[in-house]
Amino acid sequence: MLNRYPLWKYLLILLVLLVGLIYSLPNLFPEDPAVQISSDGGDFSLDERRLNSLESSLTDADIDIQSIERDAKSVLIRLHNADDQILARDMLSETLGDDYVVALNLAESTPGWLKSLSASPMTLGLDLRGGVHFLLEVDMKAALTQRLEVNASAMRETLRDERIRYRNTEVQERSIHMDFMNAEDRDEARSLIRRDFPDLDYRDLERERGAGLAMTLTDTAVQEIQDYAVNQNLTTLRNRVNELGVAEPLVQRQGPARIVVELPGVQDTAAAKRIVGATANLEFRLEARPDTPQAETESYDFRNTERTATLMRDVIITGDSVSNANRSFDENGRPQVNINLDGTGGTLMNRSTRTNIGRNMAVLFIEHKTRDRTVMEDGKETTVRTPYTERSIISLATIQSALGNSFRITGLESPTEAADLALLLRSGSLAAPIYFAQERTIGPSLGEKNIERGILSVQIGLLLVVAFMLIRYKVFGVIANLALGFNLVLLVAAMSLLGATLTLPGIAGIVLTLGMAVDANVLIFERIREEMRTGLSAQQAIHAGYERAFTSIVDANITTLLVALILFSIGTGPVKGFAVTLSLGILTSLFTSLMVTRSMVNLCYGRKPVKKLWI
Known part of the structure; x- marks a missing residue:
């Protein structure tokens, strides 16, 4: 029919x-304007008495509080009016100080029965929901320096394998300078190094004693290193943003040395900066023997202690070799990070530890930071950014047996620090430091x-x-x-x-x-x-x-x-x-x-x- x-x-x-x-x-239940209080690094702790005091101060300021929700990691204060958010955040930040992160937030108001069916509202983009906009600048000078330091380490290893004696290695802007006992050693070293590093210009240096060799990056090599630094940082930042769980983020290159990052729905600028802008990396090095020449060693402090240790300048592997990392706890309940290495990293780690059983191996934590100061130039205030690098030892343990692709890092202060470190290692390290040229919250x-x-x-x-x-x-x-x-x-x-x-x-x-x-x-x-x-x-x-x-x-x-x-x-x-x-x-x-x-x-x-x- x-x-x-x-x-x-x-x-x-x-x-x-x-x-x-x-x-x-x-989608008929709009998100509530809210202010979120969380810890800036360590475990979160905010007692009821202090929380009640904060609630009273907000009420006295005519800020209409809808509800207060608390969990193990944060406190969420829901408000009735979005116009009260900024005032509430400023008041709480001033009261709590630098030990806590107070951020704007938008809290879901979906009824429980819909949540039980896994129903949730549409995610809104940056232009609708607001969020965080970062303009990051890649430190091209540091990118060149890091590449030259890696090259210098490889050169030293090659010369030691061939039993060619050298006295000093120095990295200067775009070049590596090495000193030798005589011209014959210098010429032999140059022929060996040129084979592995053809993109360098080689020049003899006159010394009062012995002979010197300068190896300078060509313009083409400099451009390739800088492009690699920006592209690698793009990949790393995308991985980090994906770890944050942000929907439809924007991470793209802007110009020769800048990267734009937009995170829709993220109002917590401090937390976003801590993950996106972190330039931390790890280096695994052997502790130096007492008879090691001073030119081949470097001394570093332990984190948050006055202890120091002398390490070899040569690096076994870096955080770039990490294929996966997860936070866990050891048998004493202390936080740790379980590390899995890629094939090359596992081979290098096994080769180094197999022949050094009984020696100490250190995990060196490296973080690039900046100091900003305001100066007057031509009657105008100008911000001068001075980059610096902090290096500290987070673990120094004796090698009991040859290590392979899996091991663990201990000596971390808190579960939050372990979680952040694991995230950074999973997403990859930055090829060069990045600095915040501009940031704004929409x-x-x-x-x-x-x-x-x-x-x-x-x-x-x-x-x-x-x-x-x-x-x-x-x-x-x-x-x-x-x-x-x-x-x-x-x-x-x-x-x-x-x-x-x-x-x-x-x-x-x-x-x-x-x-x-x-x-x-x-x-x-x-x-x-x-x-x-x-x-x-x-x-x-x-x-x-x-x-x-x-x-x-x-x-x-x-x-x-x-x-x-x-x-x-x-x-x-x-x-x-x-x-x-x-x-x-x-x-x-x-x-x-x-x-x-x-x-x-x-x-x-x-x-x-x-x-x-x-x-």
Whole structure:
């Protein structure tokens, strides 16, 4: 019989619409403005008495508190008004001091029964939700110095293997200087080193005693090192941001030496800086023997103690060789980091420890920092940034047996420090230090204005489409408009389920989807009119209209879907957001225009004789 669906198809459509309604509901519960208190490094501790005092001070300042939630790592203070966030943060920061991190936050308000179904609202982008914007600058001078130090270490090892004596190694800007006992040793060393380092310019140096050799990086080599430093830092920063769990972050290069990082929804600038900007790395070195020449050793302090130890200058491996790292606790309940090395790192570690059983091996923690000071230049205040490097020993243990690809690092102060170190090692070390050239927090108030304008644009677009369909197609227009509403619900539900991020371009994609969603119904309804003019009955016209318009509708939407997929694959940031909403909108509109409207038309006309259609 024409225009009748089997029962299972009606039930399937009803189930899809019901699931879409449930998973779109969390978007009706907006996030609450909040202030979050957490620890700056160590374990979190904030007693009830002090928390009550903070609550009283906020209340005295006419800040309307909605609720206070506490867990093992932080305290979340929900507020009724977003305008009170900054005032509350400033008051709490001044009261608590530097031992705590007080940050703006947006807390979910989804009901518990929806959370139990894993339903959550759509993630909003930086332009809607606010977040953190960093402009990072790569220290190109340090990149060259680090590469030269690695090269110098390899050169020393080569010369020792060939039993060529050298007296001193010095790294200067773009060159390495080495001193030898005589010119013959220098010439032999140059021929050996040139084989492994062809990208250096070699020049003899005159010395009062002995002979010297200067090895300078060529301009091409300098450019390659600098490009590698920026690209490697890009990869590392992306890994770190992914570890933070930020949805749709932006990490991209800007100019020859700068990187832009945008973290939507992150209001905790201090915590983001601690992870994104951390330039920490590890070096594994042997402790020097008493008879080791002074030129081959370096002395370092232990962290937070007055002890010192003398280590070999040569590095066994660095944090670059770490393939995985996880925080755990040792048999005494102290925090530690379990390390897994890649193939090359495991081979180097095994080779070094196998021949040095009984010696001590140190884990050297290296961190690049800056000191900023304000000076007056030409009557204007200028910030002068001075980079410096801190090196300290976090572990010094005796090698009991040959180590392989897995071992552990102990001597860490707190579980938080162990977790941060593991994260940094997993995501990879930076090829060169980075410094914050600019940072800013985009507050949620700006996002609220964008959301209001976006919702208004959706409402206007929806209203115009609804009005057109009602005027043009009457009863069938009502059916198309109901399907359009279902389409919007399914689109929101799909974006919520997939964790897609909604941005301003994404809202533009939704508006475009609303316009495109009725295209299929226009084709179907016009085809029904055409079939009726040829003399077919109402039931036959409805059947022919849906059947004969199907191919045209699918072809038109598939071509648009292909374009959206191409935009998603090659685009970044806003372009991706637009492509995501457009792709999902095409799929949901196909379902609603072909199946949902057909089911409603079948229910209205499929079970009765019809002489005239209101179309």
